[in-house]
Structures are given as C-alpha cells and as structure tokens.
Amino acid sequence: MELLEQRIKEEGIIIDGHVLKVDRFLNHQIDPILMDAIGEAFTERFKEAGITKIVTLESSGIAPAVMAGLKLGVPVIFARKKPSLTLGKGSYTAVVRSYTKEETNKIYLSADFINANDRILIIDDFLAKGEAVMGLIDLVKQADATISGIGIVIEKSFQDGRKRLDQLGYPIYSLARIASLSETGVEFLQE
Amino acid sequence: MELLEQRIKEEGIIIDGHVLKVDRFLNHQIDPILMDAIGEAFTERFKEAGITKIVTLESSGIAPAVMAGLKLGVPVIFARKKPSLTLGKGSYTAVVRSYTKEETNKIYLSADFINANDRILIIDDFLAKGEAVMGLIDLVKQADATISGIGIVIEKSFQDGRKRLDQLGYPIYSLARIASLSETGVEFLQE
Numbered sequence: 001m002e003l004l005e006q007r008i009k010e011e012g013i014i015i016d017g018h019v020l021k022v023d024r025f026l027n028h029q030i031d032p033i034l035m036d037a038i039g040e041a042f043t044e045r046f047k048e049a050g051i052t053k054i055v056t057l058e059s060s061g062i063a064p065a066v067m068a069g070l071k072l073g074v075p076v077i078f079a080r081k082k083p084s085l086t087l088g089k090g091s092y093t094a095v096v097r098s099y100t101k102e103e104t105n106k107i108y109l110s111a112d113f114i115n116a117n118d119r120i121l122i123i124d125d126f127l128a129k130g131e132a133v134m135g136l137i138d139l140v141k142q143a144d145a146t147i148s149g150i151g152i153v154i155e156k157s158f159q160d161g162r163k164r165l166d167q168l169g170y171p172i173y174s175l176a177r178i179a180s181l182s183e184t185g186v187e188f189l190q191e
Numbered sequence: 192m193e194l195l196e197q198r199i200k201e202e203g204i205i206i207d208g209h210v211l212k213v214d215r216f217l218n219h220q221i222d223p224i225l226m227d228a229i230g231e232a233f234t235e236r237f238k239e240a241g242i243t244k245i246v247t248l249e250s251s252g253i254a255p256a257v258m259a260g261l262k263l264g265v266p267v268i269f270a271r272k273k274p275s276l277t278l279g280k281g282s283y284t285a286v287v288r289s290y291t292k293e294e295t296n297k298i299y300l301s302a303d304f305i306n307a308n309d310r311i312l313i314i315d316d317f318l319a320k321g322e323a324v325m326g327l328i329d330l331v332k333q334a335d336a337t338i339s340g341i342g343i344v345i346e347k348s349f350q351d352g353r354k355r356l357d358q359l360g361y362p363i364y365s366l367a368r369i370a371s372l373s374e375t376g377v378e379f380l381q382e
Binding site: 028031032036080112 | 216220222227249253260267268269271275
C-alpha cells in the first residue's frame with residue numbers, strides 16, 4: 001500500500017536501528033483518513049472470504065479493525081490485556097510476549113461473542129515475531145471458530161512472524177512489508 | 192441519541208444494580224455501524240467549534256473518536272495508560288482513578304502532537320464521576336491547548352461527573368444520559 005509506505009518513510013522514527021515508531025499516525029496519534037484507506041484495503045482483499053467477525057488486540061489494532069468492520073459490515077472484538085468483570089460464558093485466555101516492551105501479557109476474549117460458526121479476520125497493527133497474532137489465533141481456536149484471514153498493517157518481514165504464519169497456512173495480507181530497518185532508513189519488500 | 196439508548200436497553204447488562212456493561216457493542220465487541228452513527232452525532236454537534244484534534248483514552252474511546260475524527264477531518268490522539276518509549280518532547284501525565292475497576296492509573300500524552308494552537312474535542316466512552324475526563328482535561332491544559340468541547344457516549348447522570356464538568360464551563364454533549372440504573376433496568380433523562 002503505497003500511501004502507507006510513504007507515511008512510514010516520512011513519519012516513522014527508527015530507534016536503536018530496529019524499533020519502528022509510528023506514533024504520528026497509528027500508535028498514539030491516529031490519522032483517521034489513513035485508517036479509512038487501510039480498512040478499504042483489507043476489505044478489498046477479504047470481501048469474498050465470508051468473514052463474520054474481526055478480532056484484534058487493544059489498543060492500536062482497534063482503529064484499522066473498526067474501519068474494516070464498517071466496510072465489511074461485521075462486528076469487531078478487541079482482545080483485552082486485562083480481565084473484564086466476569087459474567088456470561090467466561091473468557092478465553094492466551095499468553096503474549098512483547099519483545100519490544102520486554103513484557104509478557106495475558107490476553108482475554110469473551111466466549112459470549114464468538115462461536116464455531118464464525119469466520120474470523122484477525123487484524124493487528126504490527127507483525128514482527130508473530131507473538132500477538134499467535135495469541136489471537138490461540139483465542140479464536142479455543143472458540144472453535146475458523147480463521148479466514150489475517151490482516152497486518154505493518155510487517156517487519158526481516159523477523160520470523162510472517163514465516164511462522166505462512167507455515168500454518170493462513171491467508172495473510174500485510175499492507176506494508178519492511179525488508180530492513182536501519183539508522184539510515186526503511187526499505188520495503190518489492191512484491 | 193435514540194438508537195444508542197435502544198441498544199443500551201436491549202444489550203446492556205446491569206451488574207450489582209449500578210455497573211452498566213455494554214461489552215456487546217462498545218467495550219469489548221464493537222459495532223462499527225453504531226460507532227459511525229456516534230461519530231456523526233459528535234460531528235453534527237461540534238462541526239462549527241473549530242476543532243483541530245480529538246483526544247481520547249485507550250481503549251474504548253478509540254472507536255467513537257476515530258469515527259468522529261474521520262468526519263471532522265482531524266487527527267485523534269489516544270492517551271495511553273502506559274508510558275511509551277521516550278523520545279521527542281516528552282510526555283504530559285495525569286492520574287486517573289477508576290472506581291469501577293478500583294484502581295488508579297497514570298495516563299500519558301506525548302507533547303509532540305498537541306500545542307497551544309490546538310482546539311481539542313475530548314471524547315470518551317463513559318462519564319460517571321468524571322475521573323477519566325478530568326485526567327484528559329489536565330493533559331490538554333498542560334499543553335496550553337484549548338478545550339472546545341467534550342463528547343461522551345454514555346453519561347451516568349446520577350453520578351457527579353457531569354456536574355463537575357458543567358461547573359468548569361465546557362460544552363458537553365452526551366449521547367445517552369442515564370437517569371437511573373437498577374436491577375430492573377435503565378432509565379434515561381428526558382431532555
């Protein structure tokens with residue numbers, strides 16, 4: 001997605017040569033017009049996949065997921081990083097390690113909103129080692145729902161998350177694929 | 192907002208007679224079509240206010256704020272509950288107490304994205320005692336920006352948050368105003 005690559009080049013900040021900070025349009029300040037275009041791109045890719053729900057992770061996945069949900073006409077569920085007040089059928093839980101933040105989180109998804117008939121599109125902001133997406137896959141599988149697609153805003157293709165997901169056979173669509181990050185800038189994979 | 196009141200009546204769950212759980216369309220599962228209507232309602236109310244940015248709090252404020260931001264044509268910044276990797280001009284911080292969750296959080300807003308020329312619309316999902324919104328006001332004031340409006344999805348009018356904000360003189364627009372909550376149901380203020 002050329003518009004997104006351009007924004008990453010112009011506004012992304014590279015820390016220590018390997019962390020990409022896009023707080024100017026995605027992770028802290030959000031550009032709603034860009035999110036709308038991102039939602040459109042995911043919709044274009046997955047509109048024939050029979051998606052019934054989108055699952056994402058708070059907080060940075062919410063904006064792109066809601067824009068895609070609006071266009072696909074399906075609800076969005078965001079997995080939480082803290083347990084909710086208990087009620088209903090209870091929660092599915094998974095463990096996610098964040099290498100960037102050097103912490104491990106449990107994530108939660110209510111069993112009330114997802115079932116074996118659902119065809120799920122997982123959307124997340126970043127794919128690096130794949131920990132967060134693997135956690136979301138774990139939650140969806142606990143509900144016996146089908147994973148019909150994975151949409152990623154920014155993929156660090158030089159880390160092994162994409163390979164892990166490809167090996168599992170899921171249809172993956174990453175809008176920006178970063179081949180390398182260094183003090184001098186960002187290089188994208190040429191498709 | 193009649194559509195919202197109807198959804199609260201039909202899908203809200205009242206816990207212990209005083210906590211309203213709307214996990215079915217706002218706080219865990221999100222209905223993007225409802226969020227779009229909510230964004231439209233905030234836009235209609237504040238479109239003449241010269242808003243330059245929306246400030247909200249992760250995670251449940253993000254969906255309504257991004258929909259309003261898209262329609263108003265302005266960026267959204269979500270205050271974080273955890274500090275980010277430091278860089279740029281640093282962060283503003285405020286303390287927010289959640290009575291529902293019985294916890295106190297520090298919230299953070301980067302000084303990079305807000306300045307004295309900004310006219311801010313604060314958007315949040317709930318207004319009860321006003322702690323979260325007061326925290327957001329505190330952050331915006333630290334940046335010397337102007338608070339030009341406050342948009343609330345669900346106001347518990349029987350708690351004192353609305354009164355606190357009215358006393359400060361800010362234009363407030365709450366889409367659903369709850370007069371009372373009890374085991375038997377929800378009553379709305381009639382405007």
